[in-house]
Structure formats: C-alpha cells, structure tokens
Amino acid sequence: MYRFCHYKSSQWLLIFVILGTGISCTTGNASRETAKETTSTLVRAVTGDTTGMVWIGGGSFTMGNDEFPDSRPLHQVQVDGFWMDAHEVTNAEFARFVEATGYLTVAERPLNPADFPGVPADKLVPGSAVFTTTAQKVNLSNPLQWWTYVPGANWRHPEGPQSSIEGKENLPVVHISHEDAAAYAKWAGKRLPTEAEWEYAAQGGRGNHTYYWGEELKPKGQWVANIYQGSFPDRNTVEDGHAGAAPVGSYPANPYGLYDMDGNVWEWCSDLYRPDYYMNSVKQNPTGPADSYDPEEPGVVKYVQRGGSFLCSDEYCIRYKAGSRGKGEVSSGSNNLGFRCVRDKD
Numbered sequence: 001m002y003r004f005c006h007y008k009s010s011q012w013l014l015i016f017v018i019l020g021t022g023i024s025c026t027t028g029n030a031s032r033e034t035a036k037e038t039t040s041t042l043v044r045a046v047t048g049d050t051t052g053m054v055w056i057g058g059g060s061f062t063m064g065n066d067e068f069p070d071s072r073p074l075h076q077v078q079v080d081g082f083w084m085d086a087h088e089v090t091n092a093e094f095a096r097f098v099e100a101t102g103y104l105t106v107a108e109r110p111l112n113p114a115d116f117p118g119v120p121a122d123k124l125v126p127g128s129a130v131f132t133t134t135a136q137k138v139n140l141s142n143p144l145q146w147w148t149y150v151p152g153a154n155w156r157h158p159e160g161p162q163s164s165i166e167g168k169e170n171l172p173v174v175h176i177s178h179e180d181a182a183a184y185a186k187w188a189g190k191r192l193p194t195e196a197e198w199e200y201a202a203q204g205g206r207g208n209h210t211y212y213w214g215e216e217l218k219p220k221g222q223w224v225a226n227i228y229q230g231s232f233p234d235r236n237t238v239e240d241g242h243a244g245a246a247p248v249g250s251y252p253a254n255p256y257g258l259y260d261m262d263g264n265v266w267e268w269c270s271d272l273y274r275p276d277y278y279m280n281s282v283k284q285n286p287t288g289p290a291d292s293y294d295p296e297e298p299g300v301v302k303y304v305q306r307g308g309s310f311l312c313s314d315e316y317c318i319r320y321k322a323g324s325r326g327k328g329e330v331s332s333g334s335n336n337l338g339f340r341c342v343r344d345k346d
Ligand SMILES: [Ca+2]
Pocket: 226, 227, 228, 229, 238, 240, 241, 242, 243, 244, 310
C-alpha cells in the first residue's frame, strides 16, 4: 500500500494518460504558453499592508519527521520573524488579483503542442486534475484511479466547466500552479513561505509532535482539521463536516492564529524539492536546494508543498502529519492544492 504521498500525479502525466497511451513525454515538464502579463507589468499591491496576516516571531525549532525518508533527519533550524497570511488565499482574494492584472493561470492557458508530440491539437484542451470518488474500494497503488485530467477545470471551475465558485468566495483558491501562486504573491507585495518558515509557523510554538495540533488524532473527540475520514478513495464519511475544501477558518486556529495549516488544501512553498535536502540543509533561514530532483519522476521540476489536504488520512497520504513534506510538479494544479503568502518585516 502506498502510505506515502502519491496523492496526485504530475499534470503532464495525467494529460498523457487521458490523451492516450503509447505516447512518450520528451520534455519532462509540460509547459503552457507564457502568460501575457509579465511580472514587470503586474501591479504591486499596497506596500506594507499586513491586513489578514499574523506576525510570526522568529526562533529555533526542530524540523522534520523521522517517519518519512525525505524528512530525515530531525534537525534544528532557526528562522527570522515574518508575517504570514492567517488563512489560505481564498477565491475572493485571487479574483481581486485577476481582476487587477488580467492574469491567466497555467490551467487556463493553451497547451504547448511541442510538449505532446503525436497528440491531435484538438485534444490539447486546458484543464487540471480533479479528484473523483471511486465506485468501490480500489488498490491504492495507482492514483490515476481517482485523479482525472478534466478539460476546463481551473480556479473558476474547480470540478470542471459545469462547476463554479459562486457562493464559494471564502473557500481556498485551487488549481493553482507554483507559478500562479508566486505571481499572486508578487502582486500582493508578499512571497511564498520557505518550507522552514511554513513548518515553524505550523508548529505554533508547541514543538514537534505527531500532528501540528498535538499527539492525538482527535483531541477531546473532535476533528480539528479538514482531512479525510472513511475508506479512501471510495467512501468519505465526512465526520469532520467537509468532503471537499472548507471555507477558510472553519477549524480552530493554532496558537499563532493560523488556520488550516493542517489539511483543507495543500500549500505551495518557495523551496525546490529534493528528498535528500535535510541531510545538507543550512541551519539559518534555509531556502531549499539549488535544484530539484525526485527519484520517482526524474527530470520533473518540483516544488515543496505542505500540510496535506481534505484527502489525507492515516490510510492514505499521511503527509498531513507534522514535519512531513509534499511535492508537486511546477506547472500542475489540482482541486486540493492552493497556497498562502508571507512577507518580510519592512
Ligand atoms: Ca473532510
């Protein structure tokens, strides 16, 4: 059983699967057309605005988790203080960014035919990965049983063209690639958190525990994060109240005032992913390795993601546990992947 986080495949893999077999990917990362808006044209938001952010005083902490090969060894890290969004970036917030800049997310851009040799042009429809509950219990070794590349799925249409975000303004924005998240952060005068900042903030000063909230899965019998209950991926019993993403702030904040650091949606960090990084990590404000490498998908550029999502449980994708690491291909989004931002002290 896959206990680790094969929570989704790279977007390019999903595209290849849906478009047919026997086609080999020659380029590694599937690229989309470059956004019409270059970063130089994006308008920076109000300088110094920390509305909706929490000040995280710097300090030292124990980073990592011995349970996972790529988060060993436990090591001491020190981070400087920073501001952090109290909650994941919402649909309403992302909509303001798009309205101000005309930004087109990766999932909305035309696919580059050069990345899909042999695939008819009319099959190359922009879209993104959407989780689908399976009809019955399945072997957990193949994520493509529950991940589908859905043409037309993007942040405005989280489950596909027929879905919308109307009435979901306070839900976290999803189908966001690393590039999209970084573009939003730049516009907002912020940046993505480093992996170390993210984990330090998630601990909330409580130290390194099994879960960011402590040692018990259900403190006082209560679910305290939006994760997954029941049988994955065929039967979600929704004991925590939400089958998919929940409005931000639906569960208790941590001692720093941060919501949904555990679960709800995965959150991009600014660090490239390497499974061996902790062996060599600097102790002071680490920012990740200089390059990316994932032995499971060599040649695919990946960034770190943190915190798990509404699809995580002790049965599958246990990387919502404290100190564990997620990863994702740079151009890929999905309906359980979003982000939050940080900013430095002025
Ligand atoms: Ca849930």
